[in-house]
Amino acid sequence: MPEPTVTGPSQIQGPEKSTTNPDGSRTVERTTYNFQTAGNTINNTSNVTTTTTYNTDNSVRSTSSTTTTPTEEEGDKESECEKRPNSLGCQELDEPPSGEIPRETKTITYAEESVFGGGSCPSDKQWSSGTLGHSYKLVDWTTLCGYALPARALVILLAIFAAFLIVMPGKEVRT
Missing domain, CATH: 2.20.25 (N-terminal domain of TfIIb)
Incomplete structure:
Protein backbone atom coordinates (compact mmCIF):
# COMPACT_ATOMS: atom_id res chain seq x y z
CA MET A 1 0.00 0.00 0.00
CA THR A 69 11.77 26.88 13.20
CA PRO A 70 14.87 24.69 13.38
CA THR A 71 14.62 21.41 11.50
CA GLU A 72 16.03 18.11 12.74
CA GLU A 73 18.86 16.66 10.78
CA GLU A 74 18.27 13.20 9.35
CA GLY A 75 21.07 11.66 11.46
CA ASP A 76 19.61 13.00 14.74
CA LYS A 77 16.17 11.49 14.26
CA GLU A 78 15.34 8.55 16.47
CA SER A 79 12.67 6.12 15.49
CA GLU A 80 9.73 5.64 17.82
CA CYS A 81 10.95 2.14 18.65
CA GLU A 82 14.36 3.49 19.67
CA LYS A 83 12.71 6.08 21.92
CA ARG A 84 10.20 3.67 23.47
CA PRO A 85 11.30 0.06 22.89
CA ASN A 86 8.61 -1.38 25.21
CA SER A 87 5.67 0.24 23.41
CA LEU A 88 3.02 -2.00 21.91
CA GLY A 89 3.85 -1.17 18.28
CA CYS A 90 7.50 -2.20 18.74
CA GLN A 91 6.91 -5.62 20.30
CA GLU A 92 8.04 -8.80 18.57
CA LEU A 93 5.03 -10.94 17.73
CA ASP A 94 5.12 -14.61 18.71
CA GLU A 95 3.56 -17.45 16.79
CA PRO A 96 0.11 -18.45 18.05
CA PRO A 97 -0.02 -21.82 19.79
CA SER A 98 -0.86 -24.69 17.50
CA GLY A 99 -3.62 -27.14 18.23
CA GLU A 100 -7.36 -27.37 18.29
CA ILE A 101 -9.30 -24.42 19.61
CA PRO A 102 -11.88 -25.75 22.07
CA ARG A 103 -15.47 -25.20 20.96
CA GLU A 104 -18.65 -25.60 22.92
CA THR A 105 -22.32 -25.63 21.93
CA LYS A 106 -24.81 -24.15 24.38
CA THR A 107 -28.57 -23.97 24.14
CA ILE A 108 -29.99 -20.64 25.18
CA THR A 109 -33.71 -20.23 25.77
CA TYR A 110 -35.63 -17.02 26.10
CA ALA A 111 -39.03 -16.67 27.71
CA GLU A 112 -40.96 -13.43 27.70
CA GLU A 113 -41.70 -12.02 31.12
CA SER A 114 -44.83 -10.12 31.99
CA VAL A 115 -43.36 -7.01 33.55
CA PHE A 116 -46.49 -4.84 33.54
CA GLY A 117 -49.03 -7.45 34.59
CA GLY A 118 -51.63 -9.32 32.60
CA GLY A 119 -53.42 -6.26 31.23
CA SER A 120 -55.97 -6.03 34.02
CA CYS A 121 -56.49 -3.58 36.84
CA PRO A 122 -55.09 -4.41 40.26
CA SER A 123 -57.50 -4.94 43.10
CA ASP A 124 -58.50 -1.97 45.21
CA LYS A 125 -56.40 -1.24 48.29
CA GLN A 126 -58.39 -1.76 51.49
CA TRP A 127 -57.64 -0.90 55.10
CA SER A 128 -59.48 -2.42 57.96
CA SER A 129 -59.53 -0.85 61.39
CA GLY A 130 -59.24 -4.23 63.07
CA THR A 131 -61.03 -3.44 66.36
CA LEU A 132 -64.18 -1.91 64.94
CA GLY A 133 -64.48 -4.26 61.96
CA HIS A 134 -64.79 -1.44 59.45
CA SER A 135 -63.04 -1.61 56.06
CA TYR A 136 -61.98 1.50 54.18
CA LYS A 137 -61.02 1.78 50.52
CA LEU A 138 -57.64 3.58 50.24
CA VAL A 139 -57.06 3.42 46.46
CA ASP A 140 -59.91 2.95 43.98
CA TRP A 141 -58.11 1.29 41.05
CA THR A 142 -61.36 0.44 39.27
CA THR A 143 -62.18 4.12 38.69
CA LEU A 144 -58.62 4.95 37.66
CA CYS A 145 -58.53 2.06 35.19
CA GLY A 146 -61.78 3.33 33.71
CA TYR A 147 -59.93 6.51 32.69
CA ALA A 148 -57.02 4.59 31.16
CA LEU A 149 -58.70 3.75 27.84
CA PRO A 150 -59.63 7.37 26.93
CA ALA A 151 -56.25 8.58 28.22
CA ARG A 152 -54.52 6.04 25.99
CA ALA A 153 -56.35 7.38 22.95
CA LEU A 154 -55.42 10.95 23.90
CA VAL A 155 -51.72 10.04 24.31
CA ILE A 156 -51.69 8.34 20.90
CA LEU A 157 -53.34 11.39 19.26
CA LEU A 158 -50.79 13.73 20.87
CA ALA A 159 -47.93 11.50 19.67
CA ILE A 160 -49.32 11.55 16.10
CA PHE A 161 -49.61 15.35 16.25
CA ALA A 162 -46.03 15.69 17.59
CA ALA A 163 -44.74 13.41 14.82
CA PHE A 164 -46.60 15.52 12.25
CA LEU A 165 -44.93 18.69 13.60
CA ILE A 166 -41.51 17.04 13.37
CA VAL A 167 -41.98 15.74 9.83
CA MET A 168 -43.73 18.77 8.30
CA PRO A 169 -41.59 21.93 8.51
CA GLY A 170 -43.35 25.17 9.30
CA LYS A 171 -43.56 27.97 6.78
CA GLU A 172 -41.35 30.92 7.61
CA VAL A 173 -43.15 34.26 7.57
CA ARG A 174 -40.96 37.16 6.49
CA THR A 175 -41.89 40.69 7.39
Whole structure:
Protein backbone atom coordinates (compact mmCIF):
# COMPACT_ATOMS: atom_id res chain seq x y z
CA MET A 1 0.00 0.00 0.00
CA PRO A 2 1.54 3.35 -0.97
CA GLU A 3 2.17 5.93 1.72
CA PRO A 4 -0.30 8.81 1.77
CA THR A 5 0.79 12.17 0.39
CA VAL A 6 -0.08 15.24 2.42
CA THR A 7 -1.16 18.38 0.62
CA GLY A 8 -2.26 21.73 1.93
CA PRO A 9 -1.54 25.44 1.95
CA SER A 10 2.02 26.65 2.36
CA GLN A 11 0.88 29.60 4.51
CA ILE A 12 -1.83 30.06 7.10
CA GLN A 13 -2.84 33.48 8.39
CA GLY A 14 -3.18 33.43 12.17
CA PRO A 15 -5.67 35.46 14.19
CA GLU A 16 -5.42 39.23 14.22
CA LYS A 17 -4.77 40.84 17.60
CA SER A 18 -5.78 44.49 17.88
CA THR A 19 -5.11 46.71 20.90
CA THR A 20 -5.79 50.38 21.57
CA ASN A 21 -2.90 52.19 23.23
CA PRO A 22 -3.32 54.87 25.96
CA ASP A 23 -2.21 57.62 23.53
CA GLY A 24 -5.11 56.77 21.17
CA SER A 25 -3.08 54.87 18.59
CA ARG A 26 -4.08 51.37 17.54
CA THR A 27 -1.67 48.41 17.19
CA VAL A 28 -2.56 45.43 14.99
CA GLU A 29 -0.47 42.25 15.16
CA ARG A 30 -0.78 39.53 12.49
CA THR A 31 1.14 36.24 12.40
CA THR A 32 1.63 34.18 9.23
CA TYR A 33 2.66 30.54 9.66
CA ASN A 34 4.75 29.09 6.79
CA PHE A 35 4.73 25.34 6.13
CA GLN A 36 6.60 22.88 3.93
CA THR A 37 5.10 19.53 2.94
CA ALA A 38 7.20 16.56 1.88
CA GLY A 39 5.62 13.14 1.37
CA ASN A 40 3.51 12.50 4.44
CA THR A 41 5.07 15.12 6.76
CA ILE A 42 4.30 18.78 7.38
CA ASN A 43 6.98 21.06 8.86
CA ASN A 44 6.51 24.58 10.21
CA THR A 45 9.44 26.42 8.62
CA SER A 46 8.89 29.95 9.95
CA ASN A 47 6.47 32.36 11.58
CA VAL A 48 6.30 35.96 10.34
CA THR A 49 4.76 38.46 12.78
CA THR A 50 3.85 41.87 11.35
CA THR A 51 3.04 44.66 13.80
CA THR A 52 1.33 47.74 12.36
CA THR A 53 0.70 50.85 14.47
CA TYR A 54 -1.92 53.36 13.29
CA ASN A 55 -1.16 56.70 14.98
CA THR A 56 -3.75 59.36 15.79
CA ASP A 57 -2.37 61.65 13.04
CA ASN A 58 -3.15 58.88 10.44
CA SER A 59 0.51 57.93 10.02
CA VAL A 60 1.36 54.23 9.87
CA ARG A 61 4.40 52.49 11.31
CA SER A 62 4.95 48.83 10.47
CA THR A 63 7.53 46.31 11.72
CA SER A 64 8.02 42.68 10.83
CA SER A 65 9.85 39.88 12.65
CA THR A 66 10.51 36.34 11.43
CA THR A 67 10.99 33.32 13.67
CA THR A 68 12.59 30.35 11.94
CA THR A 69 11.77 26.88 13.20
CA PRO A 70 14.87 24.69 13.38
CA THR A 71 14.62 21.41 11.50
CA GLU A 72 16.03 18.11 12.74
CA GLU A 73 18.86 16.66 10.78
CA GLU A 74 18.27 13.20 9.35
CA GLY A 75 21.07 11.66 11.46
CA ASP A 76 19.61 13.00 14.74
CA LYS A 77 16.17 11.49 14.26
CA GLU A 78 15.34 8.55 16.47
CA SER A 79 12.67 6.12 15.49
CA GLU A 80 9.73 5.64 17.82
CA CYS A 81 10.95 2.14 18.65
CA GLU A 82 14.36 3.49 19.67
CA LYS A 83 12.71 6.08 21.92
CA ARG A 84 10.20 3.67 23.47
CA PRO A 85 11.30 0.06 22.89
CA ASN A 86 8.61 -1.38 25.21
CA SER A 87 5.67 0.24 23.41
CA LEU A 88 3.02 -2.00 21.91
CA GLY A 89 3.85 -1.17 18.28
CA CYS A 90 7.50 -2.20 18.74
CA GLN A 91 6.91 -5.62 20.30
CA GLU A 92 8.04 -8.80 18.57
CA LEU A 93 5.03 -10.94 17.73
CA ASP A 94 5.12 -14.61 18.71
CA GLU A 95 3.56 -17.45 16.79
CA PRO A 96 0.11 -18.45 18.05
CA PRO A 97 -0.02 -21.82 19.79
CA SER A 98 -0.86 -24.69 17.50
CA GLY A 99 -3.62 -27.14 18.23
CA GLU A 100 -7.36 -27.37 18.29
CA ILE A 101 -9.30 -24.42 19.61
CA PRO A 102 -11.88 -25.75 22.07
CA ARG A 103 -15.47 -25.20 20.96
CA GLU A 104 -18.65 -25.60 22.92
CA THR A 105 -22.32 -25.63 21.93
CA LYS A 106 -24.81 -24.15 24.38
CA THR A 107 -28.57 -23.97 24.14
CA ILE A 108 -29.99 -20.64 25.18
CA THR A 109 -33.71 -20.23 25.77
CA TYR A 110 -35.63 -17.02 26.10
CA ALA A 111 -39.03 -16.67 27.71
CA GLU A 112 -40.96 -13.43 27.70
CA GLU A 113 -41.70 -12.02 31.12
CA SER A 114 -44.83 -10.12 31.99
CA VAL A 115 -43.36 -7.01 33.55
CA PHE A 116 -46.49 -4.84 33.54
CA GLY A 117 -49.03 -7.45 34.59
CA GLY A 118 -51.63 -9.32 32.60
CA GLY A 119 -53.42 -6.26 31.23
CA SER A 120 -55.97 -6.03 34.02
CA CYS A 121 -56.49 -3.58 36.84
CA PRO A 122 -55.09 -4.41 40.26
CA SER A 123 -57.50 -4.94 43.10
CA ASP A 124 -58.50 -1.97 45.21
CA LYS A 125 -56.40 -1.24 48.29
CA GLN A 126 -58.39 -1.76 51.49
CA TRP A 127 -57.64 -0.90 55.10
CA SER A 128 -59.48 -2.42 57.96
CA SER A 129 -59.53 -0.85 61.39
CA GLY A 130 -59.24 -4.23 63.07
CA THR A 131 -61.03 -3.44 66.36
CA LEU A 132 -64.18 -1.91 64.94
CA GLY A 133 -64.48 -4.26 61.96
CA HIS A 134 -64.79 -1.44 59.45
CA SER A 135 -63.04 -1.61 56.06
CA TYR A 136 -61.98 1.50 54.18
CA LYS A 137 -61.02 1.78 50.52
CA LEU A 138 -57.64 3.58 50.24
CA VAL A 139 -57.06 3.42 46.46
CA ASP A 140 -59.91 2.95 43.98
CA TRP A 141 -58.11 1.29 41.05
CA THR A 142 -61.36 0.44 39.27
CA THR A 143 -62.18 4.12 38.69
CA LEU A 144 -58.62 4.95 37.66
CA CYS A 145 -58.53 2.06 35.19
CA GLY A 146 -61.78 3.33 33.71
CA TYR A 147 -59.93 6.51 32.69
CA ALA A 148 -57.02 4.59 31.16
CA LEU A 149 -58.70 3.75 27.84
CA PRO A 150 -59.63 7.37 26.93
CA ALA A 151 -56.25 8.58 28.22
CA ARG A 152 -54.52 6.04 25.99
CA ALA A 153 -56.35 7.38 22.95
CA LEU A 154 -55.42 10.95 23.90
CA VAL A 155 -51.72 10.04 24.31
CA ILE A 156 -51.69 8.34 20.90
CA LEU A 157 -53.34 11.39 19.26
CA LEU A 158 -50.79 13.73 20.87
CA ALA A 159 -47.93 11.50 19.67
CA ILE A 160 -49.32 11.55 16.10
CA PHE A 161 -49.61 15.35 16.25
CA ALA A 162 -46.03 15.69 17.59
CA ALA A 163 -44.74 13.41 14.82
CA PHE A 164 -46.60 15.52 12.25
CA LEU A 165 -44.93 18.69 13.60
CA ILE A 166 -41.51 17.04 13.37
CA VAL A 167 -41.98 15.74 9.83
CA MET A 168 -43.73 18.77 8.30
CA PRO A 169 -41.59 21.93 8.51
CA GLY A 170 -43.35 25.17 9.30
CA LYS A 171 -43.56 27.97 6.78
CA GLU A 172 -41.35 30.92 7.61
CA VAL A 173 -43.15 34.26 7.57
CA ARG A 174 -40.96 37.16 6.49
CA THR A 175 -41.89 40.69 7.39
